[in-house]
Amino acid sequence: MRWNIDPQSLAETILQGDRLALARACTEVENDSAAGEQVISTLFQKSGKAHLVGITGSPGTGKSSIVNQVAREYRLRHPDSRVAIIAVDPTSPFSGGAVLGDRVRMRDLVGDEQVFIRSMATRGALGGLSRQTTALALLFDCAGYELVIIETVGAGQSEVDIVRLAHTTIVVEAPGLGDDIQAIKAGIMEIADILVVNKADHPGVEATERALRSMLEMAQGRIRINTGHHGGELGMTGKSIQTSPAVAWMPSVLRTVAIENKGTREVVDEIARHRVWMEINGRWSAKEHLRLRSDLVNRLKDQLFDHWLGKFTESQLEGMVEQVMARKKSPYQAASELLSKV
Amino acid sequence: MRWNIDPQSLAETILQGDRLALARACTEVENDSAAGEQVISTLFQKSGKAHLVGITGSPGTGKSSIVNQVAREYRLRHPDSRVAIIAVDPTSPFSGGAVLGDRVRMRDLVGDEQVFIRSMATRGALGGLSRQTTALALLFDCAGYELVIIETVGAGQSEVDIVRLAHTTIVVEAPGLGDDIQAIKAGIMEIADILVVNKADHPGVEATERALRSMLEMAQGRIRINTGHHGGELGMTGKSIQTSPAVAWMPSVLRTVAIENKGTREVVDEIARHRVWMEINGRWSAKEHLRLRSDLVNRLKDQLFDHWLGKFTESQLEGMVEQVMARKKSPYQAASELLSKV
Numbered sequence: 077m078r079w080n081i082d083p084q085s086l087a088e089t090i091l092q093g094d095r096l097a098l099a100r101a102c103t104e105v106e107n108d109s110a111a112g113e114q115v116i117s118t119l120f121q122k123s124g125k126a127h128l129v130g131i132t133g134s135p136g137t138g139k140s141s142i143v144n145q146v147a148r149e150y151r152l153r154h155p156d157s158r159v160a161i162i163a164v165d166p167t168s169p170f171s172g173g174a175v176l177g178d179r180v181r182m183r184d185l186v187g188d189e190q191v192f193i194r195s196m197a198t199r200g201a202l203g204g205l206s207r208q209t210t211a212l213a214l215l216f217d218c219a220g221y222e223l224v225i226i227e228t229v230g231a232g233q234s235e236v237d238i239v240r241l242a243h244t245t246i247v248v249e250a251p252g253l254g255d256d257i258q259a260i261k262a263g264i265m266e267i268a269d270i271l272v273v274n275k276a277d278h279p280g281v282e283a284t285e286r287a288l289r290s291m292l293e294m295a296q297g298r299i300r301i302n303t304g305h306h307g308g309e310l311g312m313t314g315k316s317i318q319t320s321p322a323v324a325w326m327p328s329v330l331r332t333v334a335i336e337n338k339g340t341r342e343v344v345d346e347i348a349r350h351r352v353w354m355e356i357n358g359r360w361s362a363k364e365h366l367r368l369r370s371d372l373v374n375r376l377k378d379q380l381f382d383h384w385l386g387k388f389t390e391s392q393l394e395g396m397v398e399q400v401m402a403r404k405k406s407p408y409q410a411a412s413e414l415l416s417k418v
Numbered sequence: 419m420r421w422n423i424d425p426q427s428l429a430e431t432i433l434q435g436d437r438l439a440l441a442r443a444c445t446e447v448e449n450d451s452a453a454g455e456q457v458i459s460t461l462f463q464k465s466g467k468a469h470l471v472g473i474t475g476s477p478g479t480g481k482s483s484i485v486n487q488v489a490r491e492y493r494l495r496h497p498d499s500r501v502a503i504i505a506v507d508p509t510s511p512f513s514g515g516a517v518l519g520d521r522v523r524m525r526d527l528v529g530d531e532q533v534f535i536r537s538m539a540t541r542g543a544l545g546g547l548s549r550q551t552t553a554l555a556l557l558f559d560c561a562g563y564e565l566v567i568i569e570t571v572g573a574g575q576s577e578v579d580i581v582r583l584a585h586t587t588i589v590v591e592a593p594g595l596g597d598d599i600q601a602i603k604a605g606i607m608e609i610a611d612i613l614v615v616n617k618a619d620h621p622g623v624e625a626t627e628r629a630l631r632s633m634l635e636m637a638q639g640r641i642r643i644n645t646g647h648h649g650g651e652l653g654m655t656g657k658s659i660q661t662s663p664a665v666a667w668m669p670s671v672l673r674t675v676a677i678e679n680k681g682t683r684e685v686v687d688e689i690a691r692h693r694v695w696m697e698i699n700g701r702w703s704a705k706e707h708l709r710l711r712s713d714l715v716n717r718l719k720d721q722l723f724d725h726w727l728g729k730f731t732e733s734q735l736e737g738m739v740e741q742v743m744a745r746k747k748s749p750y751q752a753a754s755e756l757l758s759k760v
Contacts, residue, residue, distance in 0.1 A: 113750040120748035214749075361743070368749060369739045373723075375753035380722045381715075383757065397711045401703070406462035407556075407710060408455040411717035415725065 083114035119218035126217035130239030133248030138274040141334035160216040161193045164228045251280035276331035425456035461560035468559035472581030475590030480616040483676035502558040593622035618673035
C-alpha cells in the first residue's frame with residue numbers, strides 16, 4: 077500500500093514517536109526523494125544533539141553482539157532516551173535489498189519501543205552508501221534519537237568514509253582471524269577512538285591486543301608527522317596540539333565477551349568519556365562542521381548535475397557515449413565538449 | 419625530484435614501454451591532474467583491448483597468491499603480452515599512502531618487465547576509490563596492457579562498485595573463515611563470474627564449496643525474478659534471455675591451492691572462456707558502454723561543480739555551512755539557495 081505523503085504531517089507524526097512514520101521517512105530518505113528532504117528540512121532545527129557512533133571491523137569479530145549490548149546498556153542508563161541502529165549490510169547492487177540483515181541478532185532489543193533498527197538497503201550507487209547513511213543518521217537526529225549507532229560490516233573504503241563522519245569510531249577485533257586482517261586494520265586504525273578486542277575468552281587474546289597496541293603506536297606516529305589538514309580535524313596529532321589547546325585523545329584497548337555481556341559496560345563508559353572529551357576540546361562541533369559541509373557539497377553536486385541534465389536529452393548524452401565507445405573522444409574530452417555547450 | 423610534465427611526450431614514452439613514464443602517469447591519474455587526463459586522451463584511441471578482471475573476497479582467502487599465479491601463467495601463455503595489477507589496499511585517509519602493500523607477495527613476478535604492479539594510494543575521497551581505479555585501468559589499457567587485474571581487499575560497497583566495472587569478476591573464498599562471511603558473500607555473489615575456493619587443502623573445503631553453490635543458486639534465483647534494468651546489463655537473467663539471444667553464463671566453482679600453484683591454470687582457462695562468451699553474446703561491449711558512460715557522467719559532475727565553485731568565494735560557501743551549523747537552514751535548503759544565485 078502506498079499512501080500519499082504530506083512531509084509536514086509525516087514530520088509531526090515522527091515527533092509524536094510514531095515508528096511507522098519514521099520507517100516511512102527512512103525509506104524516503106534512502107530513496108533520495110523530495111519528501112525525504114522536506115521531512116529533514118522541517119525537523120532540522122531539532123537536530124545536532126545525537127551522538128553518532130560508528131562501529132566497524134573485520135567479519136567474524138562479533139560487532140552485532142557489541143552493538144546489541146551497548147544499545148541495551150545505554151537504554152538502561154538513560155530510560156528516557158531513544159537509540160537508533162543503522163546496520164550497513166553489504167547488499168546486492170541488483171536486488172536493492174539487504175540480503176542477510178543483522179536484525180535477527182538483535183533479539184534482546186525486540187520489544188523496546190525506544191530502539192529503532194534500520195538495515196540499509198543500498199542501491200549500488202557510486203559513493204552513494206556513505207551519503208545515504210549520513211542522511212539517515214541526520215533523520216534519526218532530527219527525530220530525537222540521542223544515540224545513533226552505525227554498524228558497518230567489513231573495512232573497505234566506503235566503510236572508512238562512513239565512520240569518518242561519526243563522532244566516535246569503535247574498531248572491533250577478535251583473536252585468531254589471520255594475517256590479512258593486519259592490512260585492513262592499518263587503514264582504519266588511524267580513525268579509531270576506541271579499540272575493542274571481542275571474544276576475549278578465545279585463545280590468542282594477548283597477541284591480538286599486543287598487535288593492536290603496536291599498530292596504534294604506528295598509526296599515531298604517522299599521524300604525528302602528517303602536517304596536513306586532516307590531523308587538525310581530529311585533533312589527535314602533535315601538530316594540532318600546537319595550533320589548538322586540544323589535549324590528544326588516546327584510544328584505549330578494551331576486552332569484551334559480548335555474547336556474555338562481559339566488558340560492554342566499559343565500552344559504554346568509554347563512549348561517554350569520548351563525548352565529554354570532544355565537547356571540552358571543540359571536537360564535537362568540528363566533526364559536525366565536517367559532516368554538514370560534506371552533506372551540502374554532495375547535495376550541490378547532485379543538484380547541479382540534475383539541473384544541467386535537464387538542458388539535454390538523454391539521446392544527446394548517449395550520442396556522446398557512443399563517440400567515446402568508438403574511441404573518437406576520451407571521456408574527458410567528451411565531458412568538456414558537453415559542458416562547453418551550456 | 420619533480421620534473422615538468424609534457425603529457426604528449428609522456429604518452430609517447432609510455433608507448434615505447436618506459437616503466438618510469440608509466441609510473442609517473444599513474445601518479446598523475448591518481449591525483450586527477452590535467453596532465454593525467456591529457457595522457458589518457460592522447461592514447462585513448464589505442465584503448466578498448468584490455469581484459470579487466472576484478473578479483474575480490476574476504477581477508478585471509480589468499481587473493482594475492484591467486485593474482486600472482488594468474489599473472490605468471492598468462493605471461494607464459496602469451497609471451498608478447500603485458501599484464502598490469504592494481505592492488506586496491508585499504509589505506510589511511512590521512513597518510514594518503516598504502517600502508518601494507520601487496521607488492522611483497524609478488525616475488526614471482528619480480529624481474530618480469532612486462533608485468534606492472536601498482537598499489538593504490540587512495541586519498542579518502544567519498545566515492546573516489548572506484549573512480550580512480552577505473553581511470554588507472556583505462557591508462558593501462560591505453561598503454562597496451564592486455565590483462566588488467568584489479569585486486570580489492572574486503573568486500574564493502576566500494577569493492578562491489580569496483581568489480582562491477584570489470585569485464586570478469588572472480589570471487590575468492592577459503593574454508594573455515596566463519597559465519598559472518600556468508601553475509602558478505604551474499605552481496606557479491608550476484609556479480610561473480612568465477613568462484614574460487616582457495617586453500618582447498620584445508621579441512622572444510624567441501625562445506626565451503628557447498629555453501630558457495632547454494633548461495634549461487636539463491637543469487638541466480640533472485641536475479642531471475644528481478645525484472646529491473648540491472649539484469650539486462652549483465653545478461654544473466656531470465657528476463658534478458660527473453661529480450662536478447664544471450665545464453666546465460668553459469669559461474670563455475672574452482673578449487674585452488676594458489677601458493678603451490680595448484681588449480682590456477684584452470685582459473686586462467688576460465689577467464690579466457692568468459693571473455694569468449696562475452697564477445698559472442700555482446701556482453702563485452704555492454705560492459706564497456708556501462709563503464710565509459712559512468713566515467714563520462716562522473717567527470718561531468720566534477721567539472722560542473724568546479725565550474726560553479728569558481729563563481730563563488732570559499733567564504734560564501736563557508737557562510738552557508740555556518741547557517742547550517744546554526745540550524746537556520748538544512749543542507750538541502752542551503753544547497754537550493756546557493757544554486758538559485760547562479
